[in-house]
Amino acid sequence: MTDLADVNVFVGTDAASAEHxxxxxxxxxxxxxxxxxxxxxxxxxxxxxxxxxxxxxxxHRELTEHGPALCRTENFTPFHEGLCTLLRSGSMVAIASNLxxxxxVLYKEKINYKLPGGAGYAPHQDAPAYPFIESHVSCMVAVxxxxxxxxxxxxVSGAHHEIYPMDDGVVIDDVVETFTWQTVPVRAGQxxxxxxxxxxxxxxxxxxxxxxxxxxxxxxRSEGDLREDYYAEKLAAFRSGGRSDGMVRVxxxxxxxxxxxxxxxxxxT
Ligand SMILES: O=C(O)CCC(=O)C(=O)O
Numbered sequence: 032m033t034d035l036a037d038v039n040v041f042v043g044t045d046a047a048s049a050e051h052x053x054x055x056x057x058x059x060x061x062x063x064x065x066x067x068x069x070x071x072x073x074x075x076x077x078x079x080x081x082x083x084x085x086x087x088x089x090x091h092r093e094l095t096e097h098g099p100a101l102c103r104t105e106n107f108t109p110f111h112e113g114l115c116t117l118l119r120s121g122s123m124v125a126i127a128s129n130l131x132x133x134x135x136v137l138y139k140e141k142i143n144y145k146l147p148g149g150a151g152y153a154p155h156q157d158a159p160a161y162p163f164i165e166s167h168v169s170c171m172v173a174v175x176x177x178x179x180x181x182x183x184x185x186x187v188s189g190a191h192h193e194i195y196p197m198d199d200g201v202v203i204d205d206v207v208e209t210f211t212w213q214t215v216p217v218r219a220g221q222x223x224x225x226x227x228x229x230x231x232x233x234x235x236x237x238x239x240x241x242x243x244x245x246x247x248x249x250x251x252r253s254e255g256d257l258r259e260d261y262y263a264e265k266l267a268a269f270r271s272g273g274r275s276d277g278m279v280r281v282x283x284x285x286x287x288x289x290x291x292x293x294x295x296x297x298x299x300t
Contacts, residue, residue: 052226071172078114091279095150123170124249134252138257142174147240150235151234155284156229168226169248170247172245173221174245175219182237190210
């Protein structure tokens with residue numbers, strides 16, 4: 032497996048980064064560095080300790096072979112100063128703006144914890160899950176090293192120009208088989224930026240340690256500041272019910288492969 036982290040890391044705010052992103056639909060940058068990653072890991076642990084029902088953040092759990100485990104938190108920047116500053120200002124917004132080619136604003140944010148035994152994601156494009164907006168860029172800020180064993184991302188290069196046929200939000204098998212998938216191992220502190228139409232997927236975490244990552248999504252500010260609208264729409268959709276296939280509903284599309292925790296299970300994560 033090629034370690035892209037060694038051979039292909041960009042600055043993010045320069046023309047070469049924007050060119051690589053435009054050509055491939057993704058680009059890898061060194062955003063936090065090892066020291067920043069340690070600080071951010073502490074912040075993610077603080078968020079993970081927030082109570083399930085204690086606030087307006089959205090915690091989601093999945094059932095793993097080790098029992099119920101936290102799989103995702105959304106809508107946390109209003110309640111965490113450090114993460115708010117990291118995701119809504121400074122170099123993250125500057126890189127998003129460079130890749131979009133105009134000033135960017137945060138559209139949504141999530142942490143995927145992928146704890147030991149945590150499930151992966153079926154092949155999908157994010158764009159159908161992001162209402163209101165034409166132009167997005169998302170990224171995976173690696174909180175822990177990610178590789179094939181703990182479920183790093185796999186992407187398809189140069190396939191970000193169209194929406195592919197999908198079933199329930201997941202790209203259909205006939206199309207998936209035609210793609211050349213590229214595994215993208217990343218080190219803690221690195222950030223993999225990807226277009227909202229870049230097909231991507233990931234495996235489960237078969238190791239004994241977490242594979243945590245933060246995923247902010249940005250849109251061009253010229254399209255509006257729609258973060259609150261996004262979360263209003265998402266909450267309304269979630270109130271209408273969970274998935275009927277026994278899997279956890281974490282998204283407006285059904286890409287997540289995690290098994291739902293029974294409603295009457297209140298055990299801690
Ligand atoms: O964290 C992962 O492994 C994949 C995340 C992803 O594709 C998603 O949340 O849509």
